[in-house]
Amino acid sequence: MLKIIRRWIDRYFSDEEAVLLLVLLAVGLVVILTLGAVLAPMIASLIIAFLMQGMVVRLKSLRVPHWLAVLITFMVLMASVAAIMLGLLPVIWQQSTRFFAELPRMLREWQELMLLLPERYPSLISEAQVEQMMSITSSELGYVGQYIVSFSVSNLPVLATVLVYFVLVPILVYFFLKDSQSIMRWFAGFLPEKRPLMSKIWQEMNQQIANYVRGKAIEIVIVGATAYVVFVLFGLNYSALLAIAVGLSVLVPYIGAAVATIPVALVGFFQWGWGPEFVYLLVAYGILQALDGNVLVPLLFSEAVNLHPVAIILAVLVFGGLWGFWGVFFAIPLATLVKAILYAWPIGVKEAHNQELQGQASHDTEQSEA
Structure with missing residues (x-):
């Protein structure tokens, strides 16, 4: 042991x-x-x-x-x-x-x-x-x-x-x-x-985190603004409040879209009942979410590291519980950072150890030649 x-x-x-x-x-x-x-x-x-x-x-x-x-x-x-x-x-x-x-x-x-x-x-x-x-x-x-x-x-x-x-x-x-x-x-x-391990982790994470954070901010603005336009065109009450909720829902993958659907559906139901306007609203909202997931996200996050959905949900739960809103916002970058550290740590330590051995061997060779 x-x-x-x-x-x-x-x-x-x-x-x-x-x-x-x-x-x-x-x-x-x-x-x-x-x-x-x-x-x-x-x-x-x-x-x-x-x-x-x-x-x-x-x-x-x-x-x-x-x-x-x-x-x-x-x-x-x-x-x-x-x-x-x-x-x-x-x-x-x-x-x-x-x-x-x-x-x-x-x-x-x-x-x-x-x-x-x-x-x-x-x-x-x-x-x-x-x-x-x-x-x-x-x-x-x-x-x-x-x-x-x-x-x-x-x-x-x-x-x-x-x-x-x-x-x-x-x-x-x-x-x-x-x-x-x-x-x-x-x-x-x-x-x-000489910091090969830190440099390796920094180089691996810097561009990816930058792309993710800026892309997520752009996604919030685009999805929120588009939702606001759609809600205003339908004449939905509380369009600005619901659009903000829909925009912020993209912070939590897989869960945010489903949660944001509840207030949109409830407000539409209380306003129109089971009428055709309610059905058209849900169809338009579904199209918006489909375009976000299948068009906008691949364009904004094409260089992001793919994480398993279980890892993403776990990261949202853990970091959101620790730091609230900002923990949820940075859940995926932080999970990617943890993944990069876990993968780069033994490799970087091994490379540093090999460099130390090579330096020691060259030093011994120089002393023997002298």
């Missing part, structure tokens, strides 16, 4: 770089778990800068000076944020207010439909079961209402923090874009000069 453990340690930790990489991963995990809330502006700024770095690189490839490329990228980012704040948020607020005002009517209609089930299907469901289900739903909705009221009253200081973030995050994004190369050189100064 001790020999097996010793062989495993020699395989994965015989090189000092492997031990250093393990320490860095452990320190990074501990920092995020313990100081994630404090470092939220820094992490958000890094993510946004990472998303916008592609535009800087593209502008520099057109022989635009670095400072001008950073300035143009930053201005595009600020214009996008201003457009969202001035154009989208008022619509969302208006539709959210209208939705909560009409929610009691929807609940009454739902209760009437539920009460008809025991009459039509007495062998499947009883009136007592329906009343129990309605009681549970009413109590849960009451808890939600109490939480919203308590959140709006007791968390007013959060608004001040949000305002600070609106000032702090753009400043951090600008400096991350402007000084990205010097920051990388500064960080590399703490690492060993």
